[in-house]
Amino acid sequence: MNSELMVVLEYLEHERGIDRETLIELVEESLTAAARRSVQTGDEVRVGIDRRTGDIQAWARRRVVVEVTLPEEELSLEDARLHKPDAQIGDEFEIEVTPEDFGRIAAQTAKQAIMYRLRQAEKKGICEDFQEQLHQLITGVVRRVERGDVYIDFSRAEGVLRYPERIPGEDYQPGDHITAMLTEINADRPGPSLYVSRAHPDMVKRLFEREVTEISEGLVTIEAVAREAGYRTKVAVSSSDPRIDPVGACVGLRGNRVKTVVRELGGEKVDIIRWDPDVRIFVANALQPAKLSSVVVEKAEGCVHVVVPEDQLSLAIGRKGQNARLAHKLTGWRIDINKHVEEARQQFEDKIQHAIEALAKIEGIGEEAAPVLVRNGFLSLEGILAAEVEDLAGLDAIGPDRAAEILAAARRELEG
Numbered sequence: 001m002n003s004e005l006m007v008v009l010e011y012l013e014h015e016r017g018i019d020r021e022t023l024i025e026l027v028e029e030s031l032t033a034a035a036r037r038s039v040q041t042g043d044e045v046r047v048g049i050d051r052r053t054g055d056i057q058a059w060a061r062r063r064v065v066v067e068v069t070l071p072e073e074e075l076s077l078e079d080a081r082l083h084k085p086d087a088q089i090g091d092e093f094e095i096e097v098t099p100e101d102f103g104r105i106a107a108q109t110a111k112q113a114i115m116y117r118l119r120q121a122e123k124k125g126i127c128e129d130f131q132e133q134l135h136q137l138i139t140g141v142v143r144r145v146e147r148g149d150v151y152i153d154f155s156r157a158e159g160v161l162r163y164p165e166r167i168p169g170e171d172y173q174p175g176d177h178i179t180a181m182l183t184e185i186n187a188d189r190p191g192p193s194l195y196v197s198r199a200h201p202d203m204v205k206r207l208f209e210r211e212v213t214e215i216s217e218g219l220v221t222i223e224a225v226a227r228e229a230g231y232r233t234k235v236a237v238s239s240s241d242p243r244i245d246p247v248g249a250c251v252g253l254r255g256n257r258v259k260t261v262v263r264e265l266g267g268e269k270v271d272i273i274r275w276d277p278d279v280r281i282f283v284a285n286a287l288q289p290a291k292l293s294s295v296v297v298e299k300a301e302g303c304v305h306v307v308v309p310e311d312q313l314s315l316a317i318g319r320k321g322q323n324a325r326l327a328h329k330l331t332g333w334r335i336d337i338n339k340h341v342e343e344a345r346q347q348f349e350d351k352i353q354h355a356i357e358a359l360a361k362i363e364g365i366g367e368e369a370a371p372v373l374v375r376n377g378f379l380s381l382e383g384i385l386a387a388e389v390e391d392l393a394g395l396d397a398i399g400p401d402r403a404a405e406i407l408a409a410a411r412r413e414l415e416g
Contacts, residue, residue: 003054005027005049005054005056006053006054009023009024009027009054021051024049024051027049028047028048028049030112031047031056031058032045032046032047032058045058045059045060045097046058046059046060046094047059056098057096057098058096058097058098059094059095059096059097060072060094060095060097061073061092061093061094062075062080062092062093062094062095063075063090063091063092064076064077064080064087064089064090064091065077065089065090066089075095077089080093083095124187126157126193127157127185127186127187127193127194128187129156130154130157130182130185130193130194131185133182134182134183134185135183135202136181136182136206137179137180137181137182137203137206137207137210138154138159138180138181138182138194138196139154139177139178139179140152140153140154140155140159140177140180141153141175141176141177141178142172142174142175142176142177142178143158143174144174145172145173145174147163148162148163149161149162149163150166150172150178151192152178152180152196154194157193157194158192158193159182159192159194159195159196160191160192160196161178161196161197161198162195164199165180165183165195165196165197165198165199165200166198167198167199167229167230167265167266167268168229168230168231169266170198170230170266179198179264180196180197180198180203181196181197181198181202181203181206182194182195182196183195183196183197183200198229198265199227199229199230201225201226201227201233202225203265204225204227204233204235204261204270205222205235207260207261207264207265208235208250208257208261209222211252211257211260211261212249212250212252212257214239214246214249218240219239219240219241219244219249220237220238220239220240220244220246220249221237221238221239221240221246222236222237223236223237223238223275224236224275224331224332225330226326226327226328226329226330227326228322228325228326229268230265230266230268231268232268232269232270232322232323233265233268233269233270234270234273234326234327234329234330235250235270235271235273236273236274236275236282236286236330237249237250237273237274237275238274246274246275247272247273247274250272251272258270258272271288271326273285273286273288273330279297279304279331279333280296280304282331283295283304283306283327283331283333283335284306286326286327286330286331287306287316287323287324287327287335287337289315290308290312290313290315290316290323291308291309291312292306292307292308292312292316293307293308293309294306294307295307297333301334302333302334303334303335303336304331304333304334304335304336305336306335306336306337306338307338307339308337308338308339310339313337313339316337324337351379352374352375352379355374355379355380356370356374357370359373359374359381362381362409362410362413363409364405364406364408364410365406368397369397369398369402372395372396372397372398373392376395378392381410381414382414384407384410385407385410385411387407389403389404389407390403391403392406392407
């Protein structure tokens with residue numbers, strides 16, 4: 001009787017709660033591989049364990065031949081008749097090839113094989129439990145940091161936050177609590193069971209889903225997220241209810257909701273913008289805080305041409321092109337940003353219009369005379385009073401009498 005093997009089987013059966021027949025089948029499978037190496041045979045080898053005594057035997061299939069050229073597969077007629085007296089050339093049958101001390105190593109092999117299978121089974125079970133949390137936030141405790149990879153204890157499973165998935169600048173120490181998004185479950189390969197990320201764009205999405213009740217209730221939808229982890233993120237949101245402001249819902253009262261998300265991301269800047277089905281409006285929103293002069297969509301080119309005032313150019317592009325780059329990722333459109341070539345003229349026209357409106361409001365000057373005065377260089381009351389009656393009378397549709405009235409009106413306005 002192989003008492004050592006039986007003791008191991010009994011221990012595992014009681015401690016692990018696994019049926020003995022299942023354990024024996026695992027041992028037979030493992031010992032079969034060991035027997036093939038020991039007896040130098042091909043695939044035609046079989047190991048059997050006596051269910052009552054635990055005795056182990058290995059059998060290999062041999063073919064009876066006249067002259068043996070492959071000892072691991074063939075048997076001479078003389079040797080064959082030692083096992084089977086009526087053997088004939090061409091017969092195939094099994095002979096016992098149990099190696100010496102095969103029973104002694106069986107217990108060790110059994111325990112190693114079973115423990116390995118158990119670990120695999122436990123790992124697979126744990127991974128199945130985490131399947132529902134795939135692409136969701138999970139929280140664990142940092143156990144160690146090796147070569148930049150952070151190993152995390154998620155209660156029943158070990159996970160790893162690989163270096164590229166970390167937020168730049170964040171530092172982790174053993175014992176720190178950490179929240180990350182589960183991106184991959186490793187049930188079959190060696191190594192950690194779970195792989196997580198803090199740099200994935202959906203990490204931001206999940207944080208807002210956790211903080212904003214309107215999102216979990218389906219009233220507000222996150223349409224798109226563009227992120228450069230550790231630096232800046234843009235989130236486009238929409239609402240199915242016209243009474244709900246999606247941007248305000250995500251920002252929260254006094255900014256509490258977005259502040260919670262920003263804290264979790266280690267201070268990363270988060271821009272929340274309103275999504276719009278109109279590409280022109282969506283691109284304009286995505287380039288905020290820059291103010292645009294015009295937006296032209298070229299669908300054939302897949303490009304949006306944007307013109308901005310000169311003082312808004314740096315805002316539109318952003319530091320090292322970040323704002324424009326994130327807007328491109330968020331909208332899915334290539335964005336061509338150009339400076340307004342007629343900005344100076346526009347500023348001048350704005351100044352002229354402002355001057356006309358200011359003079360037109362003065363009693364005694366009026367809407368008819370104001371444009372004539374401004375177009376001829378009289379932009380202010382001081383400028384008008386510096387002129388003579390003859391200077392104003394020479395202007396179109398003014399005349400001496402009207403010129404005197406304008407000068408008197410300007411004087412009254414200044415004195416008033």
